Amino acid sequence: MTDRIRSMVSRTSKLEFPWNAPPGKGEVTEISPGLLWARLPLPFRLDHVNVWLLEDDDGWTVIDTGCATPELFDVWETLLAGPMRGLPVRRVVATHGHVDHIGLSGWLVERFEADFVGTFAEWIWARLTHMHDVPNSSATHHSYLIRHGFDESVADGMIKSRNRFIDLSGPIPGAITEIRDGHTIRFGRRDWRVLVTRGHAFEHASFYDSVSDILISGDHLLPRISPVIAVYEMTPTADPLADYLASFPQFADIPARTLVLPSHGMPYRGIHERIEELRDHHRKRLDATANSLSVPRTALDLSRTMFPHIEGPDNIGFALGETLAHINYLVNSGVVQEGRDANGRAIFTARS
Ligand SMILES: [Zn+2]
Known part of the structure; x- marks a missing residue:
């Protein structure tokens, strides 16, 4: 599950990008001694994910x-035999449970008998959502889509599409070394402070090395x-946008010079400027959402206004989810109220 919706925020003039180009397929760029950057292709509109390979005394942390x-298995074989010099993977770390981050973790863990490291919520979430036929899963998804304005046939198509998405994940490891916010974990001959944040995922982990001023930020700060x-x-009544905005102070003591290693896009400096841009982006989206709800509407109807160029069942699903994140925030703030129409659909209206 990815960030396939490019939701604006294109002005990044205050950010500094030390590298002009990403590593080629099966190649690496050295970020810092023993810390390598590889880029893996993805079968989505967002067509790549960055992974970080850290050399330990007895092998690698990934x-x-x-x-x-199939393409990605080949790329891994190239990396393992080439830049990773045939040395074993000792540890697989997941920033979070979305399929482009965790999908091959079980394969690598099993192949090398590696340790799997991540947060408990992301591990459980991935095990539940990347599995077919979880009881009540499709029925819950179906009633949610109907409630928010989809008709039956489109809802059925979206549920089938979700099932295809599940196939992009291999088995998720059966056991975990759990990390929590504030922990220090050592890998790549460095000590990393774990920062667990909510908003993009339930327990997303970032890793900060205060000696080199490097932050592995996953998807949280792209x-x-x-x-x-x-x-x-x-979690239909969740307020992930409030969670996301509340996460920013967790990065307040990270020095401005810190090199940020994101899962998508290029490494950058300017973390605090970037946080301001993201805050500003959501503030504008909240204003636009409230303005559009001066006319009572379903969330689906509103998502077509907020994301006019989105097509395809997966992307429409993400547009709905993102629109609802802004709606739920406004409902909790008392700006928007929820009602029902004669068909039982949720109708949202800005309070005057
Ligand atoms: Zn993600």
């Missing part, structure tokens, strides 16, 4: 893995696109 496509902040059917 941060994120990409998803299970340079050019806004990470998807979305409501999903499992």
